[in-house]
Amino acid sequence: xxxxxxxxxxxxxxxxxxxxxxxxxxxxxxxxxxxxxxxxxxxxxxxxxxxxxxxxxxxxxxxxxxxxxxxxxxxxxxxxxxxxxxxxxxxxxxxxxxxxxxxxxxxxxxxxxxxxxxxxxxxxxxxxxxxxxxxxxxxxxxxxxxxxxxxxxxxxxxxxxxxxxxxxxxxxxxxxxxxxxxxxxxxxxxxxxxxxxxxxxxxxxxxxxxxxxxxxxxxxxxxxxxxxxxxxxxxxxxxxxxxxxxxxxxxxxxxxxxxxxxxxxxxxxxxxxxxxxxxxx
Amino acid sequence: xxxxxxxxxxxxxxxxxxxxxxxxxxxxxxxxxxxxxxxxxxxxxxxxxxxxxxxxxxxxxxxxxxxxxxxxxxxxxxxxxxxxxxxxxxxxxxxxxxxxxxxxxxxxxxxxxxxxxxxxxxxxxxxxxxxxxxxxxxxxxxxxxxxxxxxxxxxxxxxxxxxxxxxxxxxxxxxxxxxxxxxxxxxxxxxxxxxxxxxxxxxxxxxxxxxxxxxxxxxxxxxxxxxxxxxxxxxxxxxxxxxxxxxxxxxxxxxxxxxxxxxxxxxxxxxxxxxxxxxxxxxxxxxxxxxxxxxxx
Numbered sequence: 271x272x273x274x275x276x277x278x279x280x281x282x283x284x285x286x287x288x289x290x291x292x293x294x295x296x297x298x299x300x301x302x303x304x305x306x307x308x309x310x311x312x313x314x315x316x317x318x319x320x321x322x323x324x325x326x327x328x329x330x331x332x333x334x335x336x337x338x339x340x341x342x343x344x345x346x347x348x349x350x351x352x353x354x355x356x357x358x359x360x361x362x363x364x365x366x367x368x369x370x371x372x373x374x375x376x377x378x379x380x381x382x383x384x385x386x387x388x389x390x391x392x393x394x395x396x397x398x399x400x401x402x403x404x405x406x407x408x409x410x411x412x413x414x415x416x417x418x419x420x421x422x423x424x425x426x427x428x429x430x431x432x433x434x435x436x437x438x439x440x441x442x443x444x445x446x447x448x449x450x451x452x453x454x455x456x457x458x459x460x461x462x463x464x465x466x467x468x469x470x471x472x473x474x475x476x477x478x479x480x481x482x483x484x485x486x487x488x489x490x491x492x493x494x495x496x497x498x499x500x501x502x503x504x505x506x507x508x509x510x511x512x513x514x515x516x517x518x519x520x521x522x523x524x525x526x527x528x529x530x531x532x533x534x535x536x537x538x539x540x541x542x543x544x545x546x547x548x549x550x551x
Numbered sequence: 552x553x554x555x556x557x558x559x560x561x562x563x564x565x566x567x568x569x570x571x572x573x574x575x576x577x578x579x580x581x582x583x584x585x586x587x588x589x590x591x592x593x594x595x596x597x598x599x600x601x602x603x604x605x606x607x608x609x610x611x612x613x614x615x616x617x618x619x620x621x622x623x624x625x626x627x628x629x630x631x632x633x634x635x636x637x638x639x640x641x642x643x644x645x646x647x648x649x650x651x652x653x654x655x656x657x658x659x660x661x662x663x664x665x666x667x668x669x670x671x672x673x674x675x676x677x678x679x680x681x682x683x684x685x686x687x688x689x690x691x692x693x694x695x696x697x698x699x700x701x702x703x704x705x706x707x708x709x710x711x712x713x714x715x716x717x718x719x720x721x722x723x724x725x726x727x728x729x730x731x732x733x734x735x736x737x738x739x740x741x742x743x744x745x746x747x748x749x750x751x752x753x754x755x756x757x758x759x760x761x762x763x764x765x766x767x768x769x770x771x772x773x774x775x776x777x778x779x780x781x782x783x784x785x786x787x788x789x790x791x792x793x794x795x796x797x798x799x800x801x802x803x804x805x806x807x808x809x810x811x812x813x814x815x816x817x818x819x820x821x822x823x824x825x826x827x828x829x830x831x832x833x834x835x836x837x838x839x840x841x842x843x844x845x846x847x848x
Contacts, residue, residue: 284753287753291649291652291654292649292652292655294649295645295646295649295652295660296654296656296660298642298645298664299663302663302666302667302725303663303666305678305679305681306666306670309678309681312681323692363573364574364577365574367570367571367573367574368570368573368574368575370570371567371568371571372571375563375567376560376564377564377566377567377568378564383571386578387574388834389831389834390578390582391834392778392830392831392833392834392837393582393586393830394830396781396782396803397781397803397806397823397830398586398589398823399807399810400806400810400816400820400823401584401585401586401588401589401592401820401823402581402585405580405585420577420581421577424574424576424577424578424581424582426578429574479669482671483669483670483671483672483673483674484671485671485672485785486784490811501671501674504671504673504674505673508677508789509789516680516684519677520681523678526671526674527669527670527671527674530669530670531666531670534666534669535662538662541669542665545668545726546729546733
């Protein structure tokens, strides 16, 4: 009897614990989303209403008008769009070929080269900014979008990802295509690439969101509004020296994150799956 | 026959290298050569108009070690790593446990946790500026409700680095969460049932069963967090610019400053070499020790 009573007591205790946990979980979620919600709210209100937390204040679009007029945003958007596209095309090309070589072709020196590629996972392009800047200048690519994108095209991470994807494709399909008279490139193009489509999608989402958000390297190699991506444009626009007020900065910030953020909210599951697939393998 | 095999082998070798050549050329140009060039230029003196650069051996390194800012920056970065890594891993784990449990509005919580991950660091910094600005910022408003004085979070040495650390944790915890979430979903239900039958407390179940099973994920996240503690510095450009008095300056920002604001490339090269050395140690740990230990699943 007493055992039963104690069991009930602890069950009640655990129910209380569950309630506390649910509350803590939601509180954390609320805290986590607050900066974004607040910026959203502030972007639609005048600065004085925003900083005074005047909840009843009227909504306005004037911050967006001011922000939009303050910098060549359309050009920045276009630059970022071209940048992520160029990087993605380059990465697909380079990592497909290299991933296939590592997965299915036997050649001397393969293991050594593979270790070199793996080492690049840790030699971050961000750390080599000084020499990469010199290299890009030497190649005549300073202040070009190609110059911003090129150091990321032979992504070790992408090569590794493609190698794993290609390795999981059954050898029977490879042999069947060969019997049908396909050459190496035919097999790669007709068998491997279509079957690895989910990996390409995952890689594309990770790559696009990485390069949409990248800042330090583009800051170094761009020097004009014609090449500058959104992040760099945003940092210049919001610099304290420019004395732009905080509601306008919020509006500009929201504008520049909107495409990616909206895409994320719609395709949330795919984004999370993509990051997982890219991370775990 | 042997000749045929040889020819096939040779053909494969040619194909292999052909397929690899774009990657090999790009990796040599933007990873291997720059690494060697960094090492090389860290051994030469700065090129000025009066004096051409000359071989100085380890002098740049000696100068670096004699530079008090270097030690401040190293200390800051150790602090940055020492706080952001464990705290964001702990928060990520809590987030994953909640997002995987039966709390109400679970979908909202998951989205809220993960959203900062898709924002650029620069945008994150702009959002947090709103909280930190003295007098106008939200933190000050909340503080004044309780009668606390206005605090210049970004402008005083005691709090600037902490303000930076908080933004980093906010940004990366949700990213780490998804790896824990995926791992939690692979833990079989019957383990929980067995623990319930044995009358194990939920905390015991977590500590003795869930946490050990999550170990490979934790180690994977740990490596990522280590790399992030070197890499995530974009918000410094908006929030503090490393100030005040270098109180929030981190190594990569200092490299950028030396190279592109002070134009002291050899010093920057020496510091870059030290960072590469640390990353090399992390890589070695990952490939030898961690990869071996985490294959028990």
